[in-house]
Amino acid sequence: MEKNRCLICGFDGLEEPPYYEDYAGSNEICHCCGFEFGVDDYDCDEFNHDQLTDKEIVEKSHILWRKKWIEEGFKLFVPESFPDGMKNGDFLKPEEAAKQLKNVE
Numbered sequence: 001m002e003k004n005r006c007l008i009c010g011f012d013g014l015e016e017p018p019y020y021e022d023y024a025g026s027n028e029i030c031h032c033c034g035f036e037f038g039v040d041d042y043d044c045d046e047f048n049h050d051q052l053t054d055k056e057i058v059e060k061s062h063i064l065w066r067k068k069w070i071e072e073g074f075k076l077f078v079p080e081s082f083p084d085g086m087k088n089g090d091f092l093k094p095e096e097a098a099k100q101l102k103n104v105e
């Protein structure tokens, strides 16, 4: 089965594409950064959604979540999904995170 890439952290192990047509979220939670597509974007209360398009809301929420994920030291949502060589405890190794982030920034 072909895997899909997370738009926030660059993890390429999503089972489904993050969004369908018209920015409808998949409701899948990224095992890496913990973002839930269709929930953590439209329900993100860190900015005012009024007068923004779905595209703008999605993009803005991704930027905020990515920033938070980086600031928290790349905490893994499901550490068991990652081989030991890629993580330090419950956190993705910085060099692995840098590799992933290259694909999304």
Ligand SMILES: [Zn+2]
Pocket: 006, 007, 008, 009, 010, 011, 030, 031, 032, 033, 034, 035
């Ligand atoms: Zn992610």
